[in-house]
Amino acid sequence: MKKRISLAPYNEKYNQDLANFSLSNEQVQFTAMPAEVMEEAFQNPNKYPVVILNDKTPVGFFILHKNSEYVEERDSSRKILVRALSITLEHQGNGYALDAMKALPGLVKQLDPKVDEIILAVNEGNIAAQKLYLKAGFLDMGERKMGIKGLQLMLQYRME
Numbered sequence: 001m002k003k004r005i006s007l008a009p010y011n012e013k014y015n016q017d018l019a020n021f022s023l024s025n026e027q028v029q030f031t032a033m034p035a036e037v038m039e040e041a042f043q044n045p046n047k048y049p050v051v052i053l054n055d056k057t058p059v060g061f062f063i064l065h066k067n068s069e070y071v072e073e074r075d076s077s078r079k080i081l082v083r084a085l086s087i088t089l090e091h092q093g094n095g096y097a098l099d100a101m102k103a104l105p106g107l108v109k110q111l112d113p114k115v116d117e118i119i120l121a122v123n124e125g126n127i128a129a130q131k132l133y134l135k136a137g138f139l140d141m142g143e144r145k146m147g148i149k150g151l152q153l154m155l156q157y158r159m160e
C-alpha cells in the first residue's frame with residue numbers, strides 16, 4: 001500500500017485521533033503530545049497546528065510557530081519554527097516524518113510567502129530526530145541554544 005502523506009491545518013475532526021496519540025518513554029522526553037500543546041496554540045495567533053495525514057488518517061502532528069523565542073525580532077517575518085513534531089507510535093517507522101518534512105516548504109510558502117527559512121530546535125540527545133531532519137534537508141550551522149529540556153541544536157532549512 002503506497003503511503004500518501006499530506007499536511008493539513010488542524011481541524012476538530014482530528015481530535016479523537018490526536019487524543020489517542022502515543023509515544024515511547026524515550027520520545028516523551030524530547031517532544032510534547034499533541035493534546036499538551038494544542039490548547040496553548042489555539043490561544044496564540046502565531047502558532048499553526050498541523051496534522052500529518054496518511055491518506056486521511058492522522059499519523060503525526062506539529063506546530064508551526066512564527067515570532068518564536070528562537071527567532072530574533074529582526075528576522076521574525078522571514079523565519080518560522082517547527083515545534084512538537086511527533087508521529088504516533090503505531091505509525092512510526094514508515095517514513096511519515098521524513099515525507100512530512102519534505103512537504104513542509106510547500107505548506108510554509110502557502111501560509112506565508114515571505115518566510116524564507118524554516119528552523120527547529122532538536123535536543124542534542126535526540127539522535128534519531130537529528131538524522132531525520134538532516135536527511136530532510138535541514139542544515140546544522142553550529143548554532144546551539146539552551147532549552148527547557150537541555151542543549152538544543154538549531155537546524156535550518158533555507159527555502160529556494
